Amino acid sequence: MFQETIKEAGLNPYLFQMTNIRDQNSWVHMHEPAAATEKAKDLVRMAVAAARNLDPLQRQKIKMINKALVIGGGISGLNTALAFGEQGFKTYLVERETELGGYARNIFTTIEGNNVQKYLTDLIEKVKSNANIHVFTKTMIKSIEGYVGNFKTTVVQNPSGKESDFEHGIVIVATGSKEYQPKEYMFGEDPRVILQSHFEKLLHTDIDQLKQKKTIVMIQCVGSRNEEHPYCSRVCCVEAIKNALKMKETNPNSNIIILYRDIRTYGFKELYYRQAREKGVLFIQYEKEKQPRIEKNKDKLRVVVDNAKLGEISIDTDLVALSAGIVSQKGNEELAKILKVPLNDDNFYLEAHVKLRPVDFATEGIFLAGLAHSPKLIEDCIAQSLATVSRACTLLTLDTIESEGKISFVNSLRCTGCGLCISVCAYNAISINEEDGKAYINEILCKGCGACSATCRCSAIDVLGFTNQQINNMIFTKEY
Amino acid sequence: MTQVTPQSDLVIKSSDWEPKIIAFLCNWCSYAGADLTGVSRIQYPPNIRIVRVPCSGRISPYYILKSLQVGWDGLLVSGCHPGDCHYLTGNLIARRRFAVLKDLLTFMGIEPERVNFSWVSAAEGERFAKIVKKVVEQVKKVGPIRKMVKTL
Structure with missing residues (x-):
């Protein structure tokens, strides 16, 4: 407020x-008026002392390229790109696979009964037909250089190896994640042990085969909430209950038994859990230390589970569906290095602040959405994508962006290029200039x-203001 | 008639020694917390003098050594709570830096009561007052600083 007045008066x-x-x-x-007066004198003295060395500072203006790069063509990436495209921003959508759609291609309905495949087809159609969106498929990111407002990216098309360059002002990371491939429960050894996603596919494409299955056992928390993957994957309980309900609808006489550690059907999806119990789906709890085991008895498959109250129970079954958790993409580390953004302990991308900046990275101009950030349901991915778009648009709509006035600067004569400053900078604003080996501070990225x-240690860096x-x-x- | 405060009351007697404590507060949490203490009219001893810094990570060990050398009897460094830093990791860097520095100062014979680090958020006006009270009491106990002060 005071500073505004000073500015209006024509001063810096x-x-x-x-x-x-x-x-x-x-x-x-x-x-304590006497002591307070003494304190006031000291405080004024200190302020005057500091004021003696005030400098007029300038904010730097840089141009903003009003184009976006979206990495990943799944539900989140598509929604993000489409929202940018519809608002008139030129958008580059880069997808590694041949087809757009990401993991959602394995999902047929939501638990509410919405048709995901139709939604996805429509979404892809809208993205492809939007003149503002340039879609690259089978394409990998080679390098991303620059900073907010002025990024320059090189992508490589597979297998031709054709490279293309483009400039953009912001980056969205929507690289998704994948289903855990179990090593447990004879998965891959016996064809009757399948993934929950495979079971869903059968439900929607090969129902006749499933109709012959009298008993189906689902095992929850496969590769989840253990030492390797300590987090809850959020979607698997909903997924299992969704498929159990669908199976019951198809064949009400089938026995469906869900072996679980804790059922977490997030939010109002709890209602479907109740519905499943009402329809006769059996839920049996097991403890982390006592995992169920599968025995192969001639042509029968037997699941043995230890329940704290009921003791050991053996179930002869025709099919076992494993609810495998969500794990991060392998390529995350590579891309995180290119973008200089952090990953969390589980190799998912880490936002700047869980409450205050939930879709931003600490580095200005880079945002995230969807499963790349953490396991979540489709509606959460869409909501997060739109949040990301609105955050990114606060930058995209600008012609120029201004840097902070109070930022760090380097006295090159003192700098030895040790790089300690680089290791403490949370904004990746510092780099060593290859020519003279001195630290260099990017005035746009520095927050002061x-x-x-x-x-x-050489007192080479100081902070303006x-x-x-x-x-x-x-x-x-x-x-x- | 209202009683007029006699002029002599405004003069502090030299016999009652009061410590002077310098406080480095980060702009976003602790400085705002100190403001809230004022807005809430919570009282604390008038011994501290506040220096505003952008982040606790800005505070160089040099400031702390110099403060003790020029005769501040105690000091208080306060930043955002771990994980809440406005600059993401500044307070964590500060925490590491000051853990080492405090060991060094203790080794040099500076009473650990003089050198205080704490976390105060912008919402913790009461906590700020409590910390100041505690720090002032501690410093009063150990008396005026002598160890590093130049006397010549």
Whole structure:
């Protein structure tokens, strides 16, 4: 507010130093006027000392390229690209596979009964026919250089090896994730042990085969919530209950037994859990330490489960469906390195702040959406994609963007190029200039936190607006 | 008639020594927390002098050494709670840096009571007042700083 006034008066708004006599003095020492007055004198003295070394600062203006790059052509990537395209922003959609659609191609309906395949086909059609969207399939990212507003990307088309370059202002990471491929429960050894996704496919394409199956056992938390993958994959309980209900609808006499650790049907999907119980789907709990086991008895498949209350139960079954969890893509590490964005312990992309900036990366101009971030249901992916679009549009709609005024700067004469500053910078704003071996700060990416300055052992880095000189001046007022 | 405060009351007697403590507060959490203490009219001892820094990660060990050298009797560094840093990881870097620095200062013979690190969020006005009270009491106990102060 004060700075605005200074600016209106025609002065540089950074020629301003504030001390807080009201909130941090008179209001908190109401009954000690003498001591508070002494404190006020000291505070003013310190502010004056700091003000002695104020400098007029400038904000840098840089151009914004109003184009977007979306990496990944699944439900999240498609929705993001389409929303950009429909708002008139030129968008490059890069997909690694031959077909668009991502993991959603394995999903036939949602638990509410919505037709996912139809939705997906329509979505792909809309994306392909949008003149603003350029779709690359069978294409990998080779490099992404630059910073917010001014990225330059090179992609390689497989198998031709044809390279193309384009410029864009923002990046969306929507690379998705995949289903865990179990090593447990004789998966791959016996054809009667299949994945939940395979079971769903049979339900929708080969129902006659399933009609002969009298008993079906589903095992939950396969490769989930263990040491290797400690998180809950969120979708598997919903998935199992969805398929169990569908099976019951097709063949009400079939026995469906779900072996679970905890049933988590998120939100209002709890209603479908109740519905499944009402329809006669059996739920038997097992403990993490006592995993069910599968025995092969001649031509019969037998599942043995240990329940805390019922003891050991043997179930002869015709089919076992494994609800495998969601695991991160292998390529995440590579792309994270190219973009210089962080991954969490489970190799999913890590947002800047779980509450305050849930779809942003810490690095300006890079956003994320969908399964690349964490396991989630289709509706969550769509909601997150649209959130990402609205965040990204706050940048895309601008012609120029302004840098912070109070940022770090390097005194090259003192810099030894040790790189400590690079390791503490949360914004990837610092790099070593290859020509002279000195640290170089990107004025657009720098937020002026000063971690680099306090880390620098040569005192080569300082922060404009909070210079070492100014802070020292304040400390030294004790001597007066 | 209202009682007029006699002028002599405004002069602090030299015999009651009061410590002077410098506080480095991060702009986003602790400085805002200190403001909230004021807005909530929560009272605390008037011994601290606040220096605003962008982030606790901005605070160089040099500031702390210099503060003790020029005669601040104690110091308080406060940042956002771990995980809540406005600059993502600044407070974590500060935490690591100060853990080492405090060991060094203790080794040098600086009473650990003088050097205080804490986390105060923008919503914790009361907590800020409590911390200041605690720090002031601690520093009062160990008395005026002598160890690093230049006396010549």
